[in-house]
Amino acid sequence: MAGGASAADVRSILSLPASSTPGPSQSKKSATSTKKPEGxxxxxxxxxxxxxxxxxxxxxxxxxxxxPNLGGGGKVKWQxxxxxxxxxxDGLELGHWVKAHTDPDAEYPFAKYNxxxxxxxxxxxxxxxxxxxxxxxxxETDYLFSLVQEFDSRFYIVADRYEYPGGTERSxxxxxxxxxxxxxxxxxxxxxAGDEASKSxxxxxxxxxxxxxxxxxxxxxxxxxxxxxQLAEEEALYVELKRLEQTERRFKKERxxxxxxxxxxxSGLPDLPFDEDGPLGDPKKxxxxxxxxxxxxxxxxxxxxxxxxxxxxxxxxxxxxDALHLISRTDPPPASASTTKASHQAATLRSFKIAYxxxxxxxxxxxVVAELGxxxxxxxxxxxxxxxxxxxLLEAASALVETKKVVDxxxxxxxxxxxxxxxxxxxxxxxxxxxxxxxxxxAPAVLPxxxxxxxxxxxRSARSRKPTGASRRSGSVSSVDASVTSTTRAGTKRQKLS
Amino acid sequence: xxxxxxxxxxxxxxxxxxxxxxxxLLTPAERELLPSPDHTHRWTVAVRSAASDDEGTRVxxxxxxxxxxxxxxxxLHETYTNSTRNIDKPPFEVTETGWGEFEIQIRIHFIxxxxxxxxxxxxxxxLHPWSATGTxxxxxxxxxxxxxxxxxxxxxxxxxxxxxxxxxxxxTLTAHxxxxxxxxxxxxxxxHTANPASLAxxxxxxxxxxxxxxxxEVERLERARKKVIAEQETxxxxxIEKEKELERLKRELGES
Numbered sequence: 001m002a003g004g005a006s007a008a009d010v011r012s013i014l015s016l017p018a019s020s021t022p023g024p025s026q027s028k029k030s031a032t033s034t035k036k037p038e039g040x041x042x043x044x045x046x047x048x049x050x051x052x053x054x055x056x057x058x059x060x061x062x063x064x065x066x067x068p069n070l071g072g073g074g075k076v077k078w079q080x081x082x083x084x085x086x087x088x089x090d091g092l093e094l095g096h097w098v099k100a101h102t103d104p105d106a107e108y109p110f111a112k113y114n115x116x117x118x119x120x121x122x123x124x125x126x127x128x129x130x131x132x133x134x135x136x137x138x139x140e141t142d143y144l145f146s147l148v149q150e151f152d153s154r155f156y157i158v159a160d161r162y163e164y165p166g167g168t169e170r171s172x173x174x175x176x177x178x179x180x181x182x183x184x185x186x187x188x189x190x191x192x193a194g195d196e197a198s199k200s201x202x203x204x205x206x207x208x209x210x211x212x213x214x215x216x217x218x219x220x221x222x223x224x225x226x227x228x229x230q231l232a233e234e235e236a237l238y239v240e241l242k243r244l245e246q247t248e249r250r251f252k253k254e255r256x257x258x259x260x261x262x263x264x265x266x267s268g269l270p271d272l273p274f275d276e277d278g279p280l281g282d283p284k285k286x287x288x289x290x291x292x293x294x295x296x297x298x299x300x301x302x303x304x305x306x307x308x309x310x311x312x313x314x315x316x317x318x319x320x321x322d323a324l325h326l327i328s329r330t331d332p333p334p335a336s337a338s339t340t341k342a343s344h345q346a347a348t349l350r351s352f353k354i355a356y357x358x359x360x361x362x363x364x365x366x367x368v369v370a371e372l373g374x375x376x377x378x379x380x381x382x383x384x385x386x387x388x389x390x391x392x393l394l395e396a397a398s399a400l401v402e403t404k405k406v407v408d409x410x411x412x413x414x415x416x417x418x419x420x421x422x423x424x425x426x427x428x429x430x431x432x433x434x435x436x437x438x439x440x441x442x443a444p445a446v447l448p449x450x451x452x453x454x455x456x457x458x459x460r461s462a463r464s465r466k467p468t469g470a471s472r473r474s475g476s477v478s479s480v481d482a483s484v485t486s487t488t489r490a491g492t493k494r495q496k497l498s
Numbered sequence: 499x500x501x502x503x504x505x506x507x508x509x510x511x512x513x514x515x516x517x518x519x520x521x522x523l524l525t526p527a528e529r530e531l532l533p534s535p536d537h538t539h540r541w542t543v544a545v546r547s548a549a550s551d552d553e554g555t556r557v558x559x560x561x562x563x564x565x566x567x568x569x570x571x572x573x574l575h576e577t578y579t580n581s582t583r584n585i586d587k588p589p590f591e592v593t594e595t596g597w598g599e600f601e602i603q604i605r606i607h608f609i610x611x612x613x614x615x616x617x618x619x620x621x622x623x624x625l626h627p628w629s630a631t632g633t634x635x636x637x638x639x640x641x642x643x644x645x646x647x648x649x650x651x652x653x654x655x656x657x658x659x660x661x662x663x664x665x666x667x668x669x670t671l672t673a674h675x676x677x678x679x680x681x682x683x684x685x686x687x688x689x690h691t692a693n694p695a696s697l698a699x700x701x702x703x704x705x706x707x708x709x710x711x712x713x714x715e716v717e718r719l720e721r722a723r724k725k726v727i728a729e730q731e732t733x734x735x736x737x738i739e740k741e742k743e744l745e746r747l748k749r750e751l752g753e754s
Contacts, residue, residue, distance in 0.1 A: 123737040193724045325672045326657075327511045344505070347614040350512065350657035372722040375692035381655050381712040389719035396726040403733045410740045417747035424751065 077101070087114030117153055120145070120183050125406045130185045136178055140164050148179055173210050173217075180208035191396035328384070351382040355391035357398055364401040365394060505662040511671055512660065513566065514548035514679075516558040516707060517604055518653030518688075521625045523645050524595065537595040538641075539625045543602055544591030545570050548655055549677035550706040554685055557653050557705055564588045565674045566609055566667075571616075573603035599623050606658070612667045614660065624652030628689045628697060651705050653688045679709040687711060693718065 077100035082093045085108045122131060127138050136144075143164050151157040159172035183206045192199045226234070322328065354377055357365040366376050374393065379386050521541035529535050547561035570590035574581045575598075583592045602623050607616040627639060627647045639647075663671065688707060689700035693715070 121734060121738055123734060124741045125737070126734075191723070191727050191730070193727045324675045324678075325511060326513065326676065327509060327672075330508045330510070345661040347608065347612070347617060347658060347660045349617060349619060350659055351654075353659075368726065369722070372725060373694070374719065374722050378690075378692040380690040380693050380696075380715050381707075383657060383712050386712060386715045386719065389716050389723070393719050393723040393726065396723050396730065400726050400730045400733065403730055403737060407733060407737045407740060410737060410744055414740060414744050414747060417744060417751060421747060421751055 083108055085114075086111035119149055120186050122182070122186060123403075123406065124410075125403075126186070130189055131182050133178070140167050141178065141182065144175060144179060145182075148175075173213050176208050176213070177210040180206045191392065191399050349382075350384070350387065351379065353387060354379060354382060355387070355394050357394050361398050361401045364404075365397045368397045368400060369393065504665050506665055506668055507662050509663065509668070510659060510661050511663055511668065512657040513563075513671070513676055514655065514657050515545060515563065516548050516653045516655050517543075517545045517619065517621055518557070518651070519543040519602075519621065519623050520557065520652075521623075521650045523641060523649075532595055534595075536597055538597045540593065540595045541623060541625060542591050542593040543572055543604075543621060543623065544589060545604060545606060546589070546591075547676060548707050549679055550685075550704075554704050554706065557651055557688065558707065559589065560677050561674070562588050563590065565670060566612060567606055568609045569607040571603075571605040571607070573605070575600045596623075596625070599625050609667075609670070611664065611670060612660070613664055617658070619656075621654065622652070624650055626650065628652075628700070647701075649704075651688055651700070653705070653707075654690070655688075655707055655711075679707055679711075681709050683708050683710060 078097045079100040080095055081098050081104060082095045083098075084091065084093055087108075087110075124138070127141070131138075131141065133141075144158075144162075147158045147161060148155075151161070155172055155176055159170075159175055162170055162175060164170075184203055187199065187203050187206065356362070356377065369376050374390075379390060519541050521539045524532075524538060524540055528540075529537065544559070545563070545567070546557070546559035547563055548558055549560040550556070550558050551560040564587060567590065568586070570585045572583045572585070572592045574583065574592070574594065575596075578594065578596075585592065600623055602621045603618065604621055605616050605618050608614045627644050627650055660667070660671070683706075685704060685706040686702050687696050687699045688705040689696055
């Protein structure tokens, strides 16, 4: 503004006649103001002049976006329509208002948001091999998983509803810890369909540090639980601390100045430590001491951060070099381990390293692999990648074969159990009332019929049958089935809500 | 010099090779000129570099492998005179005539600087055209059909892997970087029994190894693995269901 006020302005303000010989500023201004671009104030323009075209363009008056044309300006027609949610399984029809011009047969747009998390399941065999935990029984783990499944991994609800009969009190952290650790173990120990990176990524997404979580929550709650007095005290302490810091800084500065005037230039330090022996002891020595002291705490951290990971950091050029010469590098084993000539691994053909299944399952694995049209021990291009893939395939196939074996064994057990049950029932047929007595159901006469029927049909059909005839009598047969029933029922409820 | 005899630890270097044979059916006129007219085919068994030269007259062999291979010994069927053939300079190959297929023992000796022992591998001499199943139990097609199909190629890609090579040997190897396989498919692919689907692609001329074959195989194996894992999932569900049933049965047994 000050720069823009020219002699002419002053004149006009003071109501003086314009001077006959206009000053240089006057002529300049009139010359430039004619070219002044749109949307820039006169004062600003006279400041920046014409030499800033880009700036001028930016400062140009912002043009508002054209208003979006909503609904063609006219009235919008709405219509009450019934619709079906594709995400529902019960086919419930609800109604809602929609714009009349939308396609009535279109899929319900919110159906796609009904996503389910991956369900992790494990068999008895998996459990005994991987998931044993002294603090948890399999039944309780099953119960936890059913709850997590039912409530869509919403752990607050899970922890709230968690009520395992005869179990110990479990905090939400306990539940999370158990659930996530089981998932991690399952992922880690199962053949993985994707690549290694996605596997470790998934595992890390199931990472859970119970102690840390507990500490965090404790800290948060202590933070929340402060009384107003404590808050005020904290505030006061903080202010006090700031004040002290400031005083100390000032004090230090003054002391340094004093030192400098006393000891002259060769003390030469901006901040000498305060020393009872007197400021003129031995500045050099003290400096070293001070520096060492300063460095010692800093060293470990700087070493860990600054030191590059040895050998890993390869330049792009050396990678290209290795690729050209078909070199691969691994970290050399400790020198002591392989200095002898005997430990040297002889040159070999890549194909000699093709993986072979464990002999116990070899025959079955061969069969599985052959069904997929893959040769067991021959590769078109035996290279590191193909060998790794091949090995992963064999691992997966072995796991499949093992699973099938376990299924066979369980099948056998089921057959035995059924045979025994059949025997028992034919023996005990004359005393059905006693059997029912234990169940204590409301309809004791029906129970033997029911239980016999269930022993013949598979669990699946029993499960699907239950919600229809949802009287409590089914609960007496087994607690597992009871929980299944409640799961399905609650599941329906949730879907209705969503 | 002492520096050269030091092993470079933690380093693995490999060289792609192919080994196998090409066989051509002889015409009656050619057969008459032979010392043993019962021979029906002329074949060449060889160890070569994986990359082919640009002319495409033969499979592989663009690079001279003698910088690290000193000698290749081919042990033919005993009925051949001098059945053990030592080839000390490139090309490492033996051309013969014959009437039957048999196993050829190939021993690759490395140059002394490598400090490595010779490695032994086997190749089944292939004279008769590939069939869709790729099995040898098939009856070979009649001569006229076989002649129409052209020369038979049976080649196996492989990689010779050196672990912790001597510095000097490593220098020798890095002085001869192998020609990379072509990035695109220029000619038919070599047929391999592990990939019967490649039969159609292998027809129509001298085949050539190319870079896509490895990727192709990785994908093939990955698809198979995904299938296996999907299968495993269904079996696991089955297993869990069965276990639940078993548990229920046991409880019933215990109750009654």
